[in-house]
Amino acid sequence: MFYAPAHRTHAFVPARSLDRGFERFLNAPFFNAGPTGLKVEQNDEAWTVSLDLPGVTREQLTIDVDGAVVRVQTVKDAPRQYQAAYELPADIDGEATSAKLENGVLTLALAKKKQVVTSRQIEVK
DSSP: OOOOOOOOOTOOOOHHHHHHHHHHHHHHHHHHOOOEEEEEOSSSEEEEEEEEEEOGGGGGGEEEEEEEEEEEEEOOOOSSSSSEEEEEEEOOOEEEEEEETTTTTEEEEEEOOOOOOOOOOOOOO
16 A cells, blocks of 8 residues: 655645735735834944834833844833844844934844854965
């Protein structure tokens, strides 16, 4: 007896995948499926992340950097609750990172961590 397991993929269910595509098409512009007020820019030295946080003061924000992840959240007694974590492609240098909140816009300047070169060329004798 020969047993061939059947794996369901999008190729086997074309009608359902069409439904999902149509749902994404409708939901994105009308219901703001993605993060609103988020802008990320990059150059050779750093990333610049801008977030819209109206109604939040400096004292109500906590920002944590752990490796390549930056977490932004408000304290529990803040009138507006916000919590998000963003993972970047490379580690962030916490010492050279800065944050500024101005007119309801939080701007994070996240410095890229310099890669330490540990390889060394050895002369053959």
